[in-house]
Amino acid sequence: MEFSTVQQGLIQAPLDRKIFVSGPAGAGKTTAGVGRLQWLLANRVPAQSILVLTPQRTLAFPYDTARHMPQLRPGGTVNLATIGALARRMADLFWPLAAEEAGFTHPDTRPIFLTLETAQYFMARIVGPLVEEQGYFESIAIDRNRLYSQIIDNLNKAAVVGFAITDIAPRLKSAWVGEKAQLRIYDEAQDCAIRFRHYCLEHNLLDFSLQLEIFVKHLWTEPLCRNYLLEQYPNLIVDNLEEDTPVAHEILQDWLPHTTSALLIYDEGGGHRSFLGADPVSAATLASLCDERLHFSASFVVTEPINALAKALEKAISPQKATEGQGREKAAVTQGSSLRSALHYDLHRFHPEMLDWAADTIAELVHHKGVPPAEIAVLSPFLSDALRFAMSNRLEQRDIAVRSQRPSRALREEPAAQALLTLAALAHPEWGSCPSRHDVATTLTCVIEALDLVRAQLLTDILYRTKGSCPRLEPFAGLKTEVQQRITYLLGGRYEALRLWLEHYNEAPSTELDHCLSRLFGEILSQPGYRFHQDYHAARVAANLIESVQKFRWIAGALPGEKPPAQEYVELVRDGVMAAQYIRDWEADQADAVLLAPAFTFLMSNRPVEVQFWLNVGSAGWWERLYQPLTHPHVLSRHWQAGRLWLDSDEVAARQETLDRLTQGLLRRCRHALYLGLSELGEDGYEQQGALLMAIQRVLRENHGT
Amino acid sequence: MIRNNTTQLAPNFQFSQSSLQDYVECKRRFQLRYIERVAWPAVQAQPILEHEARLANGQAFHRLVQQQLLGIPETRLTPVDDDLRRWWQAYLETRPADIEGRRYIEIALAATIADQRLVAQYDLVVITPQSAQIFDWKTSTHPEKPETTRRLFERMQTRVYRYLLVRAGADLNDGQSIAPEQVTMTYWFAETPEEPVHFAYNADQFAADERVLTSLITEIQMQELNSPWELTTQERTCAFCPYRSLCERGVEAGETQAGDEVEIELSTPGILDLDLDQIAEIPF
Numbered sequence: 001m002e003f004s005t006v007q008q009g010l011i012q013a014p015l016d017r018k019i020f021v022s023g024p025a026g027a028g029k030t031t032a033g034v035g036r037l038q039w040l041l042a043n044r045v046p047a048q049s050i051l052v053l054t055p056q057r058t059l060a061f062p063y064d065t066a067r068h069m070p071q072l073r074p075g076g077t078v079n080l081a082t083i084g085a086l087a088r089r090m091a092d093l094f095w096p097l098a099a100e101e102a103g104f105t106h107p108d109t110r111p112i113f114l115t116l117e118t119a120q121y122f123m124a125r126i127v128g129p130l131v132e133e134q135g136y137f138e139s140i141a142i143d144r145n146r147l148y149s150q151i152i153d154n155l156n157k158a159a160v161v162g163f164a165i166t167d168i169a170p171r172l173k174s175a176w177v178g179e180k181a182q183l184r185i186y187d188e189a190q191d192c193a194i195r196f197r198h199y200c201l202e203h204n205l206l207d208f209s210l211q212l213e214i215f216v217k218h219l220w221t222e223p224l225c226r227n228y229l230l231e232q233y234p235n236l237i238v239d240n241l242e243e244d245t246p247v248a249h250e251i252l253q254d255w256l257p258h259t260t261s262a263l264l265i266y267d268e269g270g271g272h273r274s275f276l277g278a279d280p281v282s283a284a285t286l287a288s289l290c291d292e293r294l295h296f297s298a299s300f301v302v303t304e305p306i307n308a309l310a311k312a313l314e315k316a317i318s319p320q321k322a323t324e325g326q327g328r329e330k331a332a333v334t335q336g337s338s339l340r341s342a343l344h345y346d347l348h349r350f351h352p353e354m355l356d357w358a359a360d361t362i363a364e365l366v367h368h369k370g371v372p373p374a375e376i377a378v379l380s381p382f383l384s385d386a387l388r389f390a391m392s393n394r395l396e397q398r399d400i401a402v403r404s405q406r407p408s409r410a411l412r413e414e415p416a417a418q419a420l421l422t423l424a425a426l427a428h429p430e431w432g433s434c435p436s437r438h439d440v441a442t443t444l445t446c447v448i449e450a451l452d453l454v455r456a457q458l459l460t461d462i463l464y465r466t467k468g469s470c471p472r473l474e475p476f477a478g479l480k481t482e483v484q485q486r487i488t489y490l491l492g493g494r495y496e497a498l499r500l501w502l503e504h505y506n507e508a509p510s511t512e513l514d515h516c517l518s519r520l521f522g523e524i525l526s527q528p529g530y531r532f533h534q535d536y537h538a539a540r541v542a543a544n545l546i547e548s549v550q551k552f553r554w555i556a557g558a559l560p561g562e563k564p565p566a567q568e569y570v571e572l573v574r575d576g577v578m579a580a581q582y583i584r585d586w587e588a589d590q591a592d593a594v595l596l597a598p599a600f601t602f603l604m605s606n607r608p609v610e611v612q613f614w615l616n617v618g619s620a621g622w623w624e625r626l627y628q629p630l631t632h633p634h635v636l637s638r639h640w641q642a643g644r645l646w647l648d649s650d651e652v653a654a655r656q657e658t659l660d661r662l663t664q665g666l667l668r669r670c671r672h673a674l675y676l677g678l679s680e681l682g683e684d685g686y687e688q689q690g691a692l693l694m695a696i697q698r699v700l701r702e703n704h705g706t
Numbered sequence: 707m708i709r710n711n712t713t714q715l716a717p718n719f720q721f722s723q724s725s726l727q728d729y730v731e732c733k734r735r736f737q738l739r740y741i742e743r744v745a746w747p748a749v750q751a752q753p754i755l756e757h758e759a760r761l762a763n764g765q766a767f768h769r770l771v772q773q774q775l776l777g778i779p780e781t782r783l784t785p786v787d788d789d790l791r792r793w794w795q796a797y798l799e800t801r802p803a804d805i806e807g808r809r810y811i812e813i814a815l816a817a818t819i820a821d822q823r824l825v826a827q828y829d830l831v832v833i834t835p836q837s838a839q840i841f842d843w844k845t846s847t848h849p850e851k852p853e854t855t856r857r858l859f860e861r862m863q864t865r866v867y868r869y870l871l872v873r874a875g876a877d878l879n880d881g882q883s884i885a886p887e888q889v890t891m892t893y894w895f896a897e898t899p900e901e902p903v904h905f906a907y908n909a910d911q912f913a914a915d916e917r918v919l920t921s922l923i924t925e926i927q928m929q930e931l932n933s934p935w936e937l938t939t940q941e942r943t944c945a946f947c948p949y950r951s952l953c954e955r956g957v958e959a960g961e962t963q964a965g966d967e968v969e970i971e972l973s974t975p976g977i978l979d980l981d982l983d984q985i986a987e988i989p990f
């Protein structure tokens with residue numbers, strides 16, 4: 001690979017140098033970071049002494065590829081981690097040294113690490129009764145799971161920003177200017193957070209916030225653990241420093257003086273994860289601990305028209321910011337005449353028309369202009385199921401491969417998972433949970449090869465019984481001959497084998513739901529004659545579901561509730577608590593295909609493309625924050641001044657900042673062209689007039705005719 | 707020369723003893739697991755609960771040893787499960803790794819062979835001026851000797867671990883290369899702590915291992931991309947393979963017994979490696 005002179009300078013710097021490099025996205029910083037890693041390895045720095053830290057896994061992919069290159073010399077292996085992963089691993093290994101001091105009731109027993117899902121589950125156990133019996137949160141209309149996740153978010157914020165969990169409500173209340181009733185909500189959120197923490201300490205449960213706190217407060221100061229890390233990793237490479245949290249930066253501040261070499265990479269204009277506690281300000285302070293500071297300014301990605309477009313859009317979104325950088329701006333404006341060559345759009349009345357236009361345009365680019373599908377990203381603020389389906393369908397009809405990335409997807413939305421859980425209910429009549437006829441018919445269609453919905457409904461109508469609250473499938477032989485013939489004996493045989501399996505299973509059921517599902521999958525559903533036999537996607541969904549059930553059993557099973565864990569799990573999936581996010585899905589998706597993703601997810605994969613499509617440009621989602629009545633990312637950040645009120649003007653400024661950062665971040669990762677999907681009516685059928693649309697209109701007006 | 711329609715491994719793919727063992731046992735299994743990355747959640751072995759407990763206890767034992775080697779006082783290491791307590795007691799009584807030398811706990815080594823990375827994750831390597839000793843903790847029950855020794859010797863683990871320590875171990879030895887004759891590998895069985903199995907190493911074995919590994923990895927890269935690879939002729943293997951329904955090689959998982967031929971792979975994660983959580987990434 002060819003490197004620029006500044007990149008070469010960084011890569012080949014002396015092996016004991018600590019370097020802080022900053023610059024905008026696309027300036028070649030990560031490429032140089034990977035080059036530096038290879039240089040260290042080539043110059044006999046032991047691979048096992050190098051730790052690459054990134055704020056999230058997707059950002060480590062270039063390093064992951066580099067550390068497996070065949071050109072590398074023989075030796076140890078480079079480790080990759082996030083601060084969260086480091087905290088968890090250290091808490092796991094050095095638990096006996098921290099448990100008592102951290103206040104756990106049973107320091108001699110092993111800790112139980114919670115996933116986000118299982119943390120929500122335990123939160124539900126604690127908060128549910130308070131909501132139902134004591135009227136907690138009664139003045140706000142919000143989905144239960146979002147309630148739980150915001151309380152968890154508050155705990156996480158306390159851990160990553162570094163304040164006591166008892167400070168959650170005082171901080172939120174001191175910034176509040178609206179209705180007094182909200183103050184009570186904050187107190188209740190505070191109470192729930194404290195109760196949850198006590199529960200965790202009593203039962204050795206470690207959610208993300210507690211893992212981090214144990215690491216920061218008890219292990220990083222414990223000589224055995226601290227020396228282990230300092231000696232093991234004298235060479236650090238930290239990428240996307242600006243997307244990490246103040247507590248991560250403090251650890252690094254303490255670590256850097258002990259390192260032999262360090263490379264800190266800072267993306268200007270980043271901080272996209274600020275709603276998760278990312279703090280570009282505290283990140284920037286680490287520069288003073290380095291021997292050398294470099295600035296990469298030239299972009300390797302962005303062409304002049306895209307650059308001009310980015311400048312014009314910045315001016316339209318944040319005029320004051322654009323004025324501050326007027327010197328630079330002037331040059332950009334004179335080149336602004338070219339921005340129209342990079343910007344393409346077409347206005348439609350209805351949303352589906354806009355999607356048709358986007359799909360046609362992509363087809364034209366791929367089939368006639370030679371743009372590789374992997375070089376096209378279709379982005380929107382959110383990626384609903386409907387949008388994903390509509391767009392994927394259109395692209396597939398035009399013979400274009402498509403892959404979608406979303407951070408999470410509830411299992412209940414996957415037909416294969418629904419089918420498995422419906423069959424689990426039929427296998428466990430003692431649960432007293434009777435799936436609907438519709439669910440049973442859909443399940444039969446989903447699992448029996450060649451069975452259509454009409455015949456599945458016929459089977460269900462006649463053979464599915466719910467006696468009392470006991471579901472049961474009757475034998476195929478009980479059907480009249482003409483109905484049997486209509487169904488066909490082949491399909492009837494498959495139905496019957498499935499029915500018999502469920503019946504036999506029920507005579508000696510597995511004690512565990514995941515075992516039941518594994519057997520059902522292996523012994524029936526993936527055998528010839530059933531749809532999972534050929535369907536790798538369904539098998540992967542089944543694998544995710546089974547893994548999720550197993551983890552749930554290990555964790556929740558250790559502290560039994562009122563119902564058996566299996567039944568509880570099924571109900572949690574039904575309620576959408578179990579989302580089951582698996583990186584495996586992301587990895588499996590690396591094909592040469594058009595990417596369909598939420599804008600934020602695309603940013604966090606940090607991979608530029610030739611062409612971007614922004615859909616739903618008029619949507620308010622580009623600019624509005626999620627409704628979060630129990631928390632507040634800005635007020636709970638380290639830079640919020642205690643006692644200051646959060647005013648409308650702060651809200652507007654924050655939104656403006658977010659939109660500016662997001663659009664600049666996207667354009668920095670776009671090489672040649674931006675296509676805007678504009679429709680007067682949005683996905684929901686309403687008129688759209690979001691801030692991004694208005695900013696784009698200003699850009700177009702100001703550059704009209706140029 | 708690799709043909710165009712032959713296998714393309716993912717850029718971050720690396721061979722390991724377990725993937726090579728898979729290939730040796732069944733080419734199709736390798737293809738499904740590592741090339742096509744097919745998740746197939748069927749039961750691997752029965753009785754399921756016992757199988758699961760064995761894996762969990764095995765991992766817990768590895769962690770205990772790791773904690774002890776890292777210097778956590780033994781008085782603070784308190785296994786709760788019966789099996790685990792028994793193994794731990796056996797470990798403390800025999801102290802198999804109680805030798806002077808530089809210790810590398812849960813270390814990974816890698817080298818390129820036939821243009822691909824091959825990696826090994828060691829439980830413990832102890833380097834002294836004269837020797838380089840590999841220790842591997844086994845919590846499975848094992849059949850009587852000499853069957854054990856022969857089987858272990860033939861496993862890819864024995865080949866890969868010793869080979870890679872010679873090829874890639876210099877970084878553990880102040881940059882000095884390690885000669886094959888310095889290497890020994892010890893399998894220590896928690897169930898039979900007095901009967902560890904030791905394998906020495908020499909230059910001829912090293913050369914033979916290099917030949918075998920090169921030819922295996924080359925052969926894998928030469929496999930046809932778009933057609934199913936050869937299914938094992940040892941159909942008994944399929945009873946313990948989760949892909950049995952996909953291959954139409956049976957319905958129910960096989961029953962494991964003490965001393966069974968089929969060895970269950972126990973993978974212990976590295977210190978940090980690839981354990982990058984996403985826990986705080988979900989927007990609320």
Ligand code: SF4
Nearest residue numbers: 732735944947950953
């Ligand atoms: S079931 Fe048998 S043939 Fe198929 S992958 Fe497994 S071991 Fe190979």
